[in-house]
Structures are given as C-alpha cells and as structure tokens.
Amino acid sequence: MNNKKQSPIRRLLAVKGMGAALTAFVGLIIIYIAFGLINQAVFSSNNILNLLRSMSKYLLIGIAQSYVLITGNIDLSIGSMVAMSAMISATLMTLGVNPLLAVMIALLCCLVIGIINGILVGQFKLPPFIATLGTMFVGRGIAYMVNNNRNTDAIATGIGKEAGDKFQNFFYYGTTAGVYNTFWIAIIMFVIFFFLLSKTRTGRHIYAIGSNIDAAKLSGVNVVATTTKAYLVSAVCSWVVGLILCAQAGMGNMEAGNMYEMYGVAAGVIGGVSPLGGTGILLGTLAGSAVWQTLENGLNMIGAQVGIQRLVIGIIVVVAVLLDVVLRSGQFTKKKKG
Amino acid sequence: MRQEVFRMERVTYIEKGIKRLEDFNLQIYQGEIMGLIPINAHGLQELLLLMQTNMPLYDGHIYYCGERINSWKNPRRCANRIGIIDANSRLVEHMTVTDNIFVLRQGFRQEVIQNKLLRKQLEPFMSDIEVDIVADAYVDRLSAFERVVVELLRAVVAGYRLIVLNEISTVINGEELAKLYEIIHHYGRRGFSFLYVSPHLEEIMEVCDRVALLSNGRIQKVAQGEEMKAEIVEGYTLEFDRMVRYHMENRNQAVWQKKEILSFSHVTGEVLQDFNMKVYEGECLVIQNLDNQVFQDILQVLYGDRKVKKGNCFISGKRVQLPASKEIAVIAAEPTKTMIFGELSYMDNLCMGLSRRVPGVWKRNMRESVRKEYGPVLGEEVFGMPVERLSEKQKYQMVYTRVLLQKPRVVVCVQPFKGADLAHRVFVWKMMEMLLDKGMSVVILTINLADSMSLADRLIRIGKDGIIQEINREDFGSLSITAPWLSLYRTE
Structure with missing residues (x-):
C-alpha cells in the first residue's frame, strides 16, 4: 500500500503510540463528563482554569519521566530535583539575589544531577533504578542542606514585594489570554519537547536505544550522549516544576516534589508510554496527565476521601501497564484466533 | 527390529x-x-x-x-x-x-x-x-x-x-x-x-x-x-553451488589493488593478545575464531562493550574508535532478531545508519528521496508495514540496505549465516556480494567456516595466541578441514 495515498487520519493513526494516546483522550472525556454529571461545578470555567493549571505540573513531570522511560530507563530523582530547584531558587531570593540569577543557579544544579544520572546509567551501565535512587537521596539531601534543614522564608523578604509578586505571577498566579501562565509554560515546553522527540535525530535515537540498545549502538547511536540528553530533559522539566511550586507557595519547601517521580510514571503509562522502552508519544503523556488531574479533581469535587482517590488512580495505572504488557505479548490476538 | x-x-x-x-x-x-x-x-x-x-x-x-x-x-x-x-x-x-x-x-x-x-x-x-x-x-x-x-x-x-x-x-x-x-x-x-x-x-x-x-x-x-x-x-543445494561457482570465476578474474583500509595494531583485549591484522579494499576476509573466548573478546570490542586494553584500530591510517566510526558498519549475528527496532517504522529503521552521515536525515525530503531510490528494490509495500510483520527476507534486506545507506568502507558481518535456512542463506550471500560489488570490504567473523568460504578472498584463523594461520584464496584447496565449497576450490 502506498503511503502517499493514505488519508491524514489513517497516517495519524499509523503513528506508534497514537492508539494509546487517543484511548487516554477518550477516557479523559468520559471521566470528565461522568464527574460533571455528578457535580455540575466540574464544568464551571473556574474549575476548568484551575484544572489546567494544576495539570501543568503533572504534564511537565510526565514529559520528564516519559523521555527517560522511552529510553528504557527510569528517573527516580525527579521529585528531589523539584525540591532542589524550589529550595535553591527560594533560598537565593530570600538572600536578595536577582531572581533570574537564582533560577539559573537552580537550573545548573538540576542539570548536574541530570548529567550524573546519564553518565551513571549510560556510561557505567548502572541499573537506572539504583543510580537514580542514589541521586534521589543526594538531591533531597541538598534540598535540606540549602537552608540548614528548614523551609525558607517568603521570597519577598529578600527580593522585595514587587519582585516577589512578579516571580509568583509569572510562574503561577498570573494569566495570559485568560488562562494561567503555568499552563502556557507547560504547553510551550510540551511543544518544544514534542518536536524534539518526534522530528529530530535525537528523538529517533531516544526511541532506538529504548527499542534495541545493541542494534542502536551498532548503528552508530551514541548511547551515553542520548541517555544523558533524556536525563537532561528530565532535569529541565523538574527545574521548571520546582519554580512553579516555589511561586505557588511564595517560599521554598524541602518536601516539595515528594513522590513526583511516581506521578510522572503514572502520567506517562496512562498515556501509553511503555515502561519497557521504545514506545510512546508525548501526546499520550498530555492525555495521561489530564486523566490523572481530572480524576483527582473530580474525586475531590464529589467528596471522595484521599484514600479512595489514591486507590482509583493506582488501579488505573496498573490497568494501563497491564494493557501495554498484554498487547506487546500478543495475548489478545492469540485468544481471538485460538 | x-x-x-x-x-x-x-x-x-x-x-x-x-x-x-x-x-x-x-x-x-x-x-x-x-x-x-x-x-x-x-x-x-x-x-x-x-x-x-x-x-x-x-x-x-x-x-x-x-x-x-x-x-x-x-x-x-x-x-x-x-x-x-x-x-x-x-x-x-x-x-x-x-x-x-x-x-x-x-x-x-x-x-x-x-x-x-x-x-x-x-x-x-x-x-x-x-x-x-x-x-x-x-x-x-x-x-x-x-x-x-x-x-x-x-x-x-x-x-x-x-x-x-x-x-x-x-x-x-x-x-x-x-x-x-x-x-x-x-x-x-x-x-x-x-x-x-x-x-x-x-x-x-x-x-x-x-x-x-x-x-x-x-x-x-x-x-x-x-x-x-x-x-x-x-x-x-545445486542453485547455491552454481551461484558460488559463478562468483568464484568473477573473483578470479577481478584484479584489485591491495590497498589497506582497516588495520588492527597490537590490539590486546581480555584474552586476545597483541593482535595485528589488515583488511584490504574490496576484499572479503573471513576470520575464523578457533577459541570461543577470543571470539567473545572480539565481539565485545566490536560492539563497544569493552575498550581495548592496548593497541589501536586504523581506517586508512587514521585512528578510529569502534563501533562509533561511520567508516565501519557491524551486522550482528541473526540480524533479523538483533538488528531490528521493533517499535520504529520501516523508514526509521532504514535511515538509522544514514543518520551517521547526514544529521538532518529525518527531514521529509531526505526520507522521500531514500524511498524513491530504494522503493523499487525493497518493494513499496514494506514502507507501510510494521517491521515485525516483515518476512525474514524483507528483514535481511532492510538491515543490509541500512548498511548500504551508511556507505561504510568496511562491513563486519558476525556469523552472517547463523539461523538462516538454505533459501535465506542464498539471500544473505547475495546481499554480501552486493556490498562487495559496491567496493566495500566485507569481514566475516565466524566460528565455523561453513558458507563463509564461498565468498572469501582470504582466511585468517585466530586463537588465543593471535593469528594461527593466514591463507589466501589460491591456497584454499589445501585446507585440511571439512567445509562446504572447499571442493570447488580443489577442482579449480
């Protein structure tokens, strides 16, 4: 069959991972409508705006983890990098350092962790779970040590109220075209990293090492550099989320980003990113993070307890991964034909 | 009974x-x-x-x-x-x-x-x-x-x-x-x-x-x-015999200069000691490993899993790193299983090696030109198929075409006939002959000589102590081993 004659929809559906992403989108719509029918407030514009804003954090974390998952690895240090970013930037700002310089220093620290992760996993072939478990503790330790094991004061105490407000508005409270800036930041980053993954050589190399690392090596893919790039993307996204959390609280919190690495895994796998590597698209991660946040939001709105919320989300994650494993092993196909 | x-x-x-x-x-x-x-x-x-x-x-x-x-x-x-x-x-x-x-x-x-x-x-x-x-x-x-x-x-x-x-x-x-x-x-x-x-x-x-x-x-x-x-x-096996005979006649008539392309100088691995070897332009060199540990050692160096302890590898006198050099392509054993990116499209699989030469390979026009050039050879239908559903022959073709697109000067094939049935062995043989026809040097790494002898211009047998025996094409007939096609050399 000639590819040129295919309709755009068929071509879209032919993209690997698109099926899972669309399924997640359909699931999202069903969940949203179901919650809306139970509680009309779910459909209110205020709620939608809040939903978009809180979804943004999960989207960024999801992008971070998806990049690493597609290479067939995992990054457990995401949450710690979020805390590091929040604490370093907040501490510096409380000391009166220019906010731009403060966030750049935080970025540098996150990038160092990303490079270390990449080298440990790519160069020294440490199991990614162990390597990033180590850097997770290191990152969290740094977040604690930055301000002598205390949360920071309000950032406005150092840089002044005006600059503090500017910082908070830019990352969290301000709006552009009626939508919170947080959402726009996440969407811009989504577009950049979507392009990087789907349209560039680096993106193909990321998929290649997740699909067949030995063949990738023999095809000239620099596994160390590519793995490091994936961990660097993770570091950048974590850094931004740290700044968002810092802006949200107006201070640095040592416990910021706790468990975020797992939220990232959840957002990715719900959207069809395979934890076994090689498959998944960021559109799926977008859907996954939206499903996650809609569930949390909807369950909140209908008054479900936190325990119930966690339980439901947990089941959805397991089902998504189970589906991936079952589909890969072709068990559905066998049953049909047997 | x-x-x-x-x-x-x-x-x-x-x-x-x-x-x-x-x-x-x-x-x-x-x-x-x-x-x-x-x-x-x-x-x-x-x-x-x-x-x-x-x-x-x-x-x-x-x-x-x-x-x-x-x-x-x-x-x-x-x-x-x-x-x-x-x-x-x-x-x-x-x-x-x-x-x-x-x-x-x-x-x-x-x-x-x-x-x-x-x-x-x-x-x-x-x-x-x-x-x-x-x-x-x-x-x-x-x-x-x-x-x-x-x-x-x-x-x-x-x-x-x-x-x-x-x-x-x-x-x-x-x-x-x-x-x-x-x-x-x-x-x-x-x-x-x-x-x-x-x-x-x-x-x-x-x-x-x-x-x-x-x-x-x-x-x-x-x-x-x-x-x-x-x-x-x-x-x-008659058809294969006939092909080999025809190829041998052609190779005997062909005259090529002994221009050195690839050389190993004093290479020392875990088991291999002080190994020296040269590969000439356009030749097919078979390296038979008589010791499995040496074989594993060479594979690890070749795949980049281990760096050589001592010694260097040169391409036309220039020092290179394995397997990063774009001048050398490696086709692993059983490539239809080991060299396939199951999650990527056919085109992505095909262009993976090309990305070494052309950084912007994922631009649409480049992909289209690859398709235009190779579509008639590979068959238009393969571009729309998931790679896992390709036939064995199509998979072999994809891997060898990927190497062809990369245009290396030396192609190292690790046990190229392993796991292939008679029909596919003929096809693999043709693919390697195609690489030789394009002027590339082919190095076949093997444990057992088997079909490799049908293409060889030179044979090197190595063990723990390095090269044990080096035999040129004209002396293949004197080899005192049982291997297919040797009878053809003996009757030459």
Whole structure:
C-alpha cells in the first residue's frame, strides 16, 4: 500500500503510540463528563482554569519521566530535583539575589544531577533504578542542606514585594489570554519537547536505544550522549516544576516534589508510554496527565476521601501497564484466533 | 527390529491461522542420529516447540518412548522429556556444573547438598566421554564447547532418550565439533537418540545415519547412507553451488589493488593478545575464531562493550574508535532478531545508519528521496508495514540496505549465516556480494567456516595466541578441514 495515498487520519493513526494516546483522550472525556454529571461545578470555567493549571505540573513531570522511560530507563530523582530547584531558587531570593540569577543557579544544579544520572546509567551501565535512587537521596539531601534543614522564608523578604509578586505571577498566579501562565509554560515546553522527540535525530535515537540498545549502538547511536540528553530533559522539566511550586507557595519547601517521580510514571503509562522502552508519544503523556488531574479533581469535587482517590488512580495505572504488557505479548490476538 | 523412540504421525499444527506443519511424519529410532536439513525454516521452530511441549494439534499424533504424548483428540499441555541444545544456553548461570546436572533435575530429593558426593557422581560421566570439566566451575565461565557438553550430560543424567542439537556448528569450532561427534556416537551406542539440525549437508554426512529434508512444514524426503549424497539431496543445494561457482570465476578474474583500509595494531583485549591484522579494499576476509573466548573478546570490542586494553584500530591510517566510526558498519549475528527496532517504522529503521552521515536525515525530503531510490528494490509495500510483520527476507534486506545507506568502507558481518535456512542463506550471500560489488570490504567473523568460504578472498584463523594461520584464496584447496565449497576450490 502506498503511503502517499493514505488519508491524514489513517497516517495519524499509523503513528506508534497514537492508539494509546487517543484511548487516554477518550477516557479523559468520559471521566470528565461522568464527574460533571455528578457535580455540575466540574464544568464551571473556574474549575476548568484551575484544572489546567494544576495539570501543568503533572504534564511537565510526565514529559520528564516519559523521555527517560522511552529510553528504557527510569528517573527516580525527579521529585528531589523539584525540591532542589524550589529550595535553591527560594533560598537565593530570600538572600536578595536577582531572581533570574537564582533560577539559573537552580537550573545548573538540576542539570548536574541530570548529567550524573546519564553518565551513571549510560556510561557505567548502572541499573537506572539504583543510580537514580542514589541521586534521589543526594538531591533531597541538598534540598535540606540549602537552608540548614528548614523551609525558607517568603521570597519577598529578600527580593522585595514587587519582585516577589512578579516571580509568583509569572510562574503561577498570573494569566495570559485568560488562562494561567503555568499552563502556557507547560504547553510551550510540551511543544518544544514534542518536536524534539518526534522530528529530530535525537528523538529517533531516544526511541532506538529504548527499542534495541545493541542494534542502536551498532548503528552508530551514541548511547551515553542520548541517555544523558533524556536525563537532561528530565532535569529541565523538574527545574521548571520546582519554580512553579516555589511561586505557588511564595517560599521554598524541602518536601516539595515528594513522590513526583511516581506521578510522572503514572502520567506517562496512562498515556501509553511503555515502561519497557521504545514506545510512546508525548501526546499520550498530555492525555495521561489530564486523566490523572481530572480524576483527582473530580474525586475531590464529589467528596471522595484521599484514600479512595489514591486507590482509583493506582488501579488505573496498573490497568494501563497491564494493557501495554498484554498487547506487546500478543495475548489478545492469540485468544481471538485460538 | 529397531525400537522406535519418537514418532510424529500426520501432524498438522496451526499457529496464528498459518499451517506451520502439515501432514508431518518423522520417525527416530533408538540409538539413531537423525539429521534434519531445513531447506526453508518454515515449521522448524514449531517442530522444536512441539518436541518440547505438547501444544494443541490440528491433526495427527506424537509418540515418545512408546507412549502417545500428544494427539489432536486430547492435547496434554505438559513438557516432554526431550533435551534441546542450541546457541542459547539453557543452563542456570552463576551455578556450578554439578548443580546444573544433578541438583536442578526433576526428582532430585536431597535437602542437604553434598558437593563431594556430586563430584564423585560426575566423574564416571566425564571419564566416559574423555572430557575434563571442573565439577565446581560456574557455568557462565565455561567455554561454549564445555557448555554444550554440560547440557548434553544434563539431558543424559535426566534420562532423556532423545536429544536435539540445533545448529550447533555456529557455537563451536571444527575441532570441538569433531569431539562432540565422538560423544554423540558414544551415547548413540548407549541407546540415546539424536536429532541433528543443520543446513549443511557436510556436517550431516559426517555424523548422521539418516537425513530428513524439511521444506514448507513437511518432510520432503528421508535419505540414508550413500543416498544422502545422491542427486535428491544435492538437488536442493545445486542453485547455491552454481551461484558460488559463478562468483568464484568473477573473483578470479577481478584484479584489485591491495590497498589497506582497516588495520588492527597490537590490539590486546581480555584474552586476545597483541593482535595485528589488515583488511584490504574490496576484499572479503573471513576470520575464523578457533577459541570461543577470543571470539567473545572480539565481539565485545566490536560492539563497544569493552575498550581495548592496548593497541589501536586504523581506517586508512587514521585512528578510529569502534563501533562509533561511520567508516565501519557491524551486522550482528541473526540480524533479523538483533538488528531490528521493533517499535520504529520501516523508514526509521532504514535511515538509522544514514543518520551517521547526514544529521538532518529525518527531514521529509531526505526520507522521500531514500524511498524513491530504494522503493523499487525493497518493494513499496514494506514502507507501510510494521517491521515485525516483515518476512525474514524483507528483514535481511532492510538491515543490509541500512548498511548500504551508511556507505561504510568496511562491513563486519558476525556469523552472517547463523539461523538462516538454505533459501535465506542464498539471500544473505547475495546481499554480501552486493556490498562487495559496491567496493566495500566485507569481514566475516565466524566460528565455523561453513558458507563463509564461498565468498572469501582470504582466511585468517585466530586463537588465543593471535593469528594461527593466514591463507589466501589460491591456497584454499589445501585446507585440511571439512567445509562446504572447499571442493570447488580443489577442482579449480
């Protein structure tokens, strides 16, 4: 069959991972409508705006983890990098350092962790779970040590109220075209990293090492550099989320980003990113993070307890991964034909 | 009357809607070494699967040691006591030889392991076959030959009456193969039966009592004795013979300069010591590894898993790193399994090597031009297919075209014929000839010479001490080994 004659929809559906992403989108719509029918407030514009804003954090974390998952690895240090970013930037700002310089220093620290992760996993072939478990503790330790094991004061105490407000508005409270800036930041980053993954050589190399690392090596893919790039993307996204959390609280919190690495895994796998590597698209991660946040939001709105919320989300994650494993092993196909 | 050990009677086996075996009949007698030549691989894996486990049959019956173990009427989903030995180890690594042979055996009841007793139990088996393997050695530290022997002993100790040896010549070298034949004959005399699967008639002739030809999931012919060599069996390899003869004539007429392209200077790995070698432009060099550890050593360096301790690799006098250099392409063994990116599209698979030369390869116009150029050769339909659904031939074609797109100066093929049936061996051979025609040098890394000799211009045999023997094309006829196509050189 000639590819040129295919309709755009068929071509879209032919993209690997698109099926899972669309399924997640359909699931999202069903969940949203179901919650809306139970509680009309779910459909209110205020709620939608809040939903978009809180979804943004999960989207960024999801992008971070998806990049690493597609290479067939995992990054457990995401949450710690979020805390590091929040604490370093907040501490510096409380000391009166220019906010731009403060966030750049935080970025540098996150990038160092990303490079270390990449080298440990790519160069020294440490199991990614162990390597990033180590850097997770290191990152969290740094977040604690930055301000002598205390949360920071309000950032406005150092840089002044005006600059503090500017910082908070830019990352969290301000709006552009009626939508919170947080959402726009996440969407811009989504577009950049979507392009990087789907349209560039680096993106193909990321998929290649997740699909067949030995063949990738023999095809000239620099596994160390590519793995490091994936961990660097993770570091950048974590850094931004740290700044968002810092802006949200107006201070640095040592416990910021706790468990975020797992939220990232959840957002990715719900959207069809395979934890076994090689498959998944960021559109799926977008859907996954939206499903996650809609569930949390909807369950909140209908008054479900936190325990119930966690339980439901947990089941959805397991089902998504189970589906991936079952589909890969072709068990559905066998049953049909047997 | 000879006692029958294994029989498949009118077996038809369907998998995913495709008839893998059709009206399949096979009989193996006690103490017999039965050969099996897959003319094409259709049904081979399924045959081995059915020998190991009793999958539901569409039709027919299977008997083993006088008992009906599987039937279309009432399938029993259980494993059979038939041993299979091939390139993939079925031993438990990080456990000792005695653990694998005795402790991990069904029916081993001892709670407290007495190593001394196990060592003693192993001794008569070892002296019987005149092999010396340390009983307490961890199996992951054994050589390939020792591993095969341990698997064989495990099957013997477990009381398996039928043992399948699948393409074992891709794992061990000629001398070890000769020793293995002695062991097989020894156990054959003791009443054990063997099914020896190999695409090479020469091997089958050397060790087997009878041979069966497998084609399209059926046994086409069973021959024995002199009949094996006769026109029926040879008929299947005639086309290949003709091709090789034509190629040899062309190579003899061709004149090429001995311009050095690739060289290894004093390369030292874990086992390999002070290795020097040169590859000339446009030549086909076969490197036969007589020591499996040396082979593994070379592979690790080649795949970039280990850096050389000492020495350098040069391309046209310029130092390069393996496998990062774009001037060298490596095609791993069984490329249809190892060199495929299952999750990526056909085009992405094809262009992976090209990305070494053209950074912007994922631009649409570049991809379109690749498609335009190679579409007529590869077939337009493959571009829309998921790579896992491609046929074996299409997969081979994809991997070799990927290398062609990369335009390296040297292509290293690791055991290129491993796992390929006769039809695919012809195709792989053609693909390598295509690379040679494009002016690339082809280096074939192999353990057993087999088909590689049909393309070779030069042969290097290496062991632990480096190069043991270097033979040019004109002297191939003097080689005192059994390998296909050598007869052609002898009659030149």
